[in-house]
Amino acid sequence: MKKIISLFTAICCMAVFTACQKKSDHSPTKPDGKLDKCTLRFSWWGDDERHRATLEAIELWNTIHPEIEIVPEYGGWDGWTEKVTSQMSGGTEPDIMQINYDWLATLSPDGTGFYDLNDLGKQLDLSGFDNEVLSFGKVNNKLNAVTVSVTGRGLFYNADVYESLDTEFPRTWDELIELGDTFSIKGFYPLDLDIQSGGTAWYLAIVYVQQTTGRDFISMDGKLGFTADDIRMALDFYKKMEDHSVIRTIKTRTDEDGNAALYQSPEFISGNVAGVLEWGSSVGKYEAVLPEGSLRTGPFLTTQDGKSSGWMIKPSMLYTISKNTEHPDEAAAFMDFLLNNSECARILGTSRGIPASRYAFESLEQNGLLTGLAYESDSMLDGLDTVTISPYMELPRMKEFYNTAIEQVSYNLCDTKTAADEMYSSITDYLERMK
Amino acid sequence: MKHRQYKNPVGVGKYTGLLLISPFIAGFILFTLYPFVCSFVLGMTDYRSAGTPKFIGLDNYKTMLSSESFRKALSVTLKYAAILVPLKLIVSLLTALLLNLEIKGIGFFRTAFYIPSILGANLAVVIMWQYLFTADGLVNQFLELFGASPVSWYGDPDASIYIIIMHRLWEFGSTMVIFLAALRDIPRELYDAAKVDGCGYIRSFFSITLPQIKKVIFINLILQTISALQEFNAPYMITGGGPLRSTYTVGMLIYDEMFKYSEAGYANAVSWILFAVIAIAVGLMYLVTGRRERNGS
């Protein structure tokens, strides 16, 4: 029996390693510059609106290129990361994929995880993108993905509450802190920050520090730009916001909302919490639960002697092509259609945010499809000297470091210095490991 | 009262049994042993979703031992199981007894009691729990009614685990169903005889029902212990593991490492430790009940 077991173990070990390594033996299919008859798989996640628009866009593609059939694969966000991660490790991913920004760092840390789109210039027109936007999809000088839309977090306030308290939206950090004092007398909070998956608490804190010091938190290639003291400054600022009742403490917030997102919180819906920091591309959820027209865009906070704007932008999602695809030309042609085709852009509207491609943007402009809070906030960001969020900053593990530190500080389990030193060393170790 | 014990199976043929269980053997090799061995091997590698696995020996296990978050998760999980399992067995046995009574509309009640298990990971459940346990939720209002001070259920790291426990307790349906099936097996005559002897309801419960369903209590104990120690879904939905990781179970840790942080190697190593913990718990239960049975008879 023992012999059989050990033999079996040995076979399994080999199976595991060959299964895991099989995909790397395979070298990518070279483009041949022609569009042949074939079938392509295209996957995305999203909501009903995005599904509907994208399916319609695929129909349009069918009338232009009936020889290239597109098989859509789509679903909700829940579990989509798991699905794509499994597909990537099994080498069974679709030819074209919509991906999240931080997946570039996890799925293609050296740029070989996806097809190098630089080789597909014949089908894929990148002239509609400015260089900065294109650089978001570059890993190791390989163009792994193309940005669909760019977004940044903006401040949105419940105007009804602000009016009833006879206050203006804050313009500077000091004004924000003062608001906390005026609001708390009446039992309101001017803003909400979370340490859930969004992690806006840390986000706002680093904007403040980036503005003050002019140093970027993490560089695009994954180097920590902050010193331990900078991190401490961020945590101190966070604590200051809590102390001045700008935001609820983590404990109060959890007691009142449980694990719910802010747009599901009775405190937010009733106006007790009157502000939110959110991606322009996701603000609709908050708008929908307040009386119509209540939620308005606020100014991006500044300080008088700031060294930079400190506010940040990132691609809200990107398109990429599988390195295992057998039809790179055709996939590139379809991607070009999704990004640049003006008719397609009209159909897709803003279901994936404000398009980064100039051609798509112009099409939406002509059709009068650019309105709303998301557009307002994103165009205000355009006017600022923004920093690009490093894909490393958004890694789930990094978010865990930030949130742990903030939670500890909020619950008074340790002082900001200890928390900052701990966070500094965790981050440097982890970034080192990710290389 | 004499109840004959049958130690020896009655089936005929030396290999008939083997033939009958052959699907299990095949299934075990394919769907249990194969993934187990894979996971054991992966547990000794550094394997992130992008790369190929790199053999690193026992490093993952060393990391785990020195990891604060792993220790915390393990102690949360053990505490959780130790509180939940006995409570759940009692609650489901009591309701099963209630549902075994012959009263009108019993079918409706049985279905109603099972509904929470059907709802599972549903938004309604998460929202209900919020209305129940938030600062001015129903439970606290109820407490205040009786003059007790309100509890900070979600925000206090010492209290949060009980929200999860309440949730799983509420989902006692499947345990109850197994008890129901077992109660049905108890011969009516035993109760009739007891009635003649003048036994009350409580006494016949302890002298007839309990001994008769002893074995089923044991299976439910084992099954519930296993599932409590593997708990992942309830804290994931209801508290997200917080505050201060006070509801962050080993099951969540494994899931996060596997899919959120893409550290499949480490996730598999943690799974093996969890496997060992469950094996020890279940082994102890077998030992204790085995000894009791030997001493008792």
Place this chain on the structure above:
Amino acid sequence: MKKLPVYLIMILLSAVMLYPLLWLLGASFKSNREIFSSVWFIPKSINFDIWKNAWKTVTPYTMGHYFANTFMIIIPKTIFAVTSSVLVAYGFSRFNFPLKRFFSALLVIGMLMPAIVKVMPMFLFWRDTKLLDTYVPLVFPALLAEEGMFVFILIRFFDSVPREFDEAARLDGCGTMKTLFLVLLPCIKPAVTSIAVFTFLWTMNDFLNPLIIIQSVEKYPLSLALRLSVDSTGQSYEQCRIIAVSVIGLIPSIAVFALAQKKFVSGITAGGLSG
């Protein structure tokens, strides 16, 4: 009159158990704002369009199509799971064979490992057998008694049936299979029913496995279709539609349970021989 307190307890308990379901039903008619600001279940207004749209879905298929898909998985799976677990449990309970202790230990050991570690190896296995995007990976394991827990439960129930039953059957000339089907199975019908119901309900709710195995939207089972429009990263969504869809998805489970619940307690009385 003696039963009044029992009724009271039962009614109170069922209210606690059923309220979320009622709330869910009501919420399918509410706006997001209404959903999150009140615990009361009755909606302000009732509009069935939401349900119509939910049934239609944005995909080229209706919910009916996804129901059909789910049943293509669930029916064979339930049959396979019940048959294989009954046979295996019968073997363990009634027969002696070489290495029996060893195999019983394996049965328990199989239940101890967190199921999640199986996901990746099995995914690679089904990829190599070219069976991804089919229902085989979701159904076939049931044929091989994959769910050790079912076997574990059934063994105990088989054990509780007195051996005289088998002996009597054998004297009447019943073979191995006839004894099982004519004598033993009727005795443990409640346990067999519960296993069928568990398989049904769990398959209905299973999300991760179909998510990873099934690629084409056309083949999605209900559990995937239900979450098709949930996107927490996106703009906004109508919560009520998602809720309406999930209510639709609960109907078969509740129906199956309501129909099966009688079987948990009834069946033929096995009283005659024991005691």
